[in-house]
Amino acid sequence: MIQAEAKNVNFYYGDFHALKDISMTFEPSSVTALIGPSGCGKSTFLRLFNRMNELIGNTRLEGLVTVDGKNIYDKDVQVDEIRKRIGMVFQKPNPFPKSIFENVAYGLRVNGINKKSILDEVVESSLKKAALWEEVKDNLKKSAMALSGGQQQRLCIARALAVEPHLLLMDEPASALDPISTAKVEDLIFELKKQYTIIIVTHNLQQAGRISDYTGFFYLGSLIEHDKTQKMFLNPADERTQSYITGRFG
Amino acid sequence: MTRKQLSQYIAFSSFTIISLVVVGILFVILGFIIVRGASVISWEFITGMPEEGMTKGGILPAIVGTGCLILGSMIFAFPVGVLSGIYMNEYLSDNWFRRFIDFMTNNLAGVPSIVFGLFGMALFVNYLGFGDSIIAGSMTLGLLTLPVIIRTTEEALKSVDDSLRTGSLALGATKLQTIRKVVLPVAFPNIITGLILSIGRVSGETAPILFTVAAYFLPNLPHSIYDQVMALPYHLYVLATSGTNMEESRPMAYGTAFVLIVIVLLMNLLANFLRKALGKRVKM
Numbered sequence: 001m002i003q004a005e006a007k008n009v010n011f012y013y014g015d016f017h018a019l020k021d022i023s024m025t026f027e028p029s030s031v032t033a034l035i036g037p038s039g040c041g042k043s044t045f046l047r048l049f050n051r052m053n054e055l056i057g058n059t060r061l062e063g064l065v066t067v068d069g070k071n072i073y074d075k076d077v078q079v080d081e082i083r084k085r086i087g088m089v090f091q092k093p094n095p096f097p098k099s100i101f102e103n104v105a106y107g108l109r110v111n112g113i114n115k116k117s118i119l120d121e122v123v124e125s126s127l128k129k130a131a132l133w134e135e136v137k138d139n140l141k142k143s144a145m146a147l148s149g150g151q152q153q154r155l156c157i158a159r160a161l162a163v164e165p166h167l168l169l170m171d172e173p174a175s176a177l178d179p180i181s182t183a184k185v186e187d188l189i190f191e192l193k194k195q196y197t198i199i200i201v202t203h204n205l206q207q208a209g210r211i212s213d214y215t216g217f218f219y220l221g222s223l224i225e226h227d228k229t230q231k232m233f234l235n236p237a238d239e240r241t242q243s244y245i246t247g248r249f250g
Numbered sequence: 251m252t253r254k255q256l257s258q259y260i261a262f263s264s265f266t267i268i269s270l271v272v273v274g275i276l277f278v279i280l281g282f283i284i285v286r287g288a289s290v291i292s293w294e295f296i297t298g299m300p301e302e303g304m305t306k307g308g309i310l311p312a313i314v315g316t317g318c319l320i321l322g323s324m325i326f327a328f329p330v331g332v333l334s335g336i337y338m339n340e341y342l343s344d345n346w347f348r349r350f351i352d353f354m355t356n357n358l359a360g361v362p363s364i365v366f367g368l369f370g371m372a373l374f375v376n377y378l379g380f381g382d383s384i385i386a387g388s389m390t391l392g393l394l395t396l397p398v399i400i401r402t403t404e405e406a407l408k409s410v411d412d413s414l415r416t417g418s419l420a421l422g423a424t425k426l427q428t429i430r431k432v433v434l435p436v437a438f439p440n441i442i443t444g445l446i447l448s449i450g451r452v453s454g455e456t457a458p459i460l461f462t463v464a465a466y467f468l469p470n471l472p473h474s475i476y477d478q479v480m481a482l483p484y485h486l487y488v489l490a491t492s493g494t495n496m497e498e499s500r501p502m503a504y505g506t507a508f509v510l511i512v513i514v515l516l517m518n519l520l521a522n523f524l525r526k527a528l529g530k531r532v533k534m
Binding site: 111160 | 423
């Protein structure tokens with residue numbers, strides 16, 4: 001079974017050919033890490049799956065991007081409907097300057113769900129899933145801005161989970177965090193993959209090795225290699241993957 | 251002392267002296283007005299009608315007039331300005347059209363206020379037939395402050411971190427929901443500040459109201475938006491230059507200046523207070 005797929009995808013920023021003929025599939029309940037040197041196109045590729053690249057003008061996409069078998073770039077698809085089903089966690093924690101409760105409830109509220117009992121329930125379950133409930137349950141009315149960076153990032157994960165996404169996109173979610181918070185977020189990802197399909201961009205190869213089932217190596221806009229993480233790290237097929245993983249460039 | 255330290259010392263001393271001079275001038279002006287004006291201030295001065303060729307009595311009609319003009323111009327300029335600012339910052343991409351509007355807004359801000367006065371007279375007083383009236387004066391003043399409000403709104407929106415916008419959009423919020431629920435609440439304290447600073451400007455402008463609303467002498471209060479009113483800055487001008495007995499009315503002029511300054515000062519204090527209070531609510 002395939003949860004998400006990119007088929008012969010080419011992507012352009014103006015004249016710049018950022019993604020070159022990329023095909024990749026993602027299985028349900030798996031973690032796929034996208035690695036590669038800066039500017040290789042891995043974040044651009046990630047953002048294709050919730051159409052965030054459209055926020056930048058003058059871009060062009062060729063090929064097919066599907067989630068749950070549906071082409072998310074179809075003309076009859078509403079972009080905000082797509083984004084509701086696909087959660088995203090960013091590099092820098094970006095909680096809204098609202099209370100912890102309102103942050104998690106935001107995705108529901110913009111969908112017109114305002115019933116207190118539902119919100120209470122979803123906020124609690126989402127915070128539990130994000131392993132933040134115990135730390136904040138007595139302070140749900142407190143501002144999210146008062147949390148530590150690591151807590152903020154877990155709050156952002158809870159916020160993304162609250163709308164019950166089919167796919168969770170993570171763009172270097174731990175790169176702005178201290179080692180302890182990073183470990184917590186990694187544990188969390190490990191826990192979450194039981195229920196969610198996760199695609200994570202990371203610069204941290206150890207992290208990719210620790211948490212992912214599959215790894216894709218991007219280089220200069222091309223997908224060089226995509227395989228089981230263990231195989232990639234121990235016995236890569238491509239010489240360039242080998243060089244990157246052993247730290248010869250990047 | 252080494253050369254480096256010396257130049258450091260000279261630089262900082264001159265900065266200090268220059269800023270002290272600037273602050274000093276401000277205090278001299280304020281002090282001058284307060285000393286001359288305070289003695290005139292009384293309950294009667296603030297709540298009474300001008301009497302005996304404006305040498306006695308009070309300035310109530312001018313205070314009320316200025317209040318009407320502030321209110322009127324803000325009712326007109328605030329929605330238009332804030333909505334334009336939102337449109338320009340959130341909806342227009344950075345192309346020639348936006349740069350053109352930006353350029354024109356900046357130019358609009360640089361147009362001398364007397365030109366606004368003439369334009370207001372031509373458009374509102376004559377062409378639209380409002381006559382010399384609160385509505386004509388308010389709209390003229392509104393036009394004058396539009397660039398300020400648009401600019402402040404834009405700046406306030408620009409200072410909102412883009413990651414909040416993408417975070418909201420990524421959760422499936424529409425652009426409008428994002429602006430309403432995330433961007434505006436964060437930007438609002440700064441927008442309010444812009445509004446209040448422009449009130450300060452409106453209350454002090456003379457030229458735009460000269461041909462559109464201001465009455466030389468009108469010892470009663472307005473009944474509708476089509477009435478003429480007296481206004482503090484114009485009243486001050488009249489008292490200082492063309493009263494019937496200028497020597498006699500001079501203290502009244504200082505008193506009027508005093509009231510005007512107090513109003514502007516109060517507005518600025520209010521702006522500060524609101525920014526802090528609203529800012530706290532957003533940060534919580």
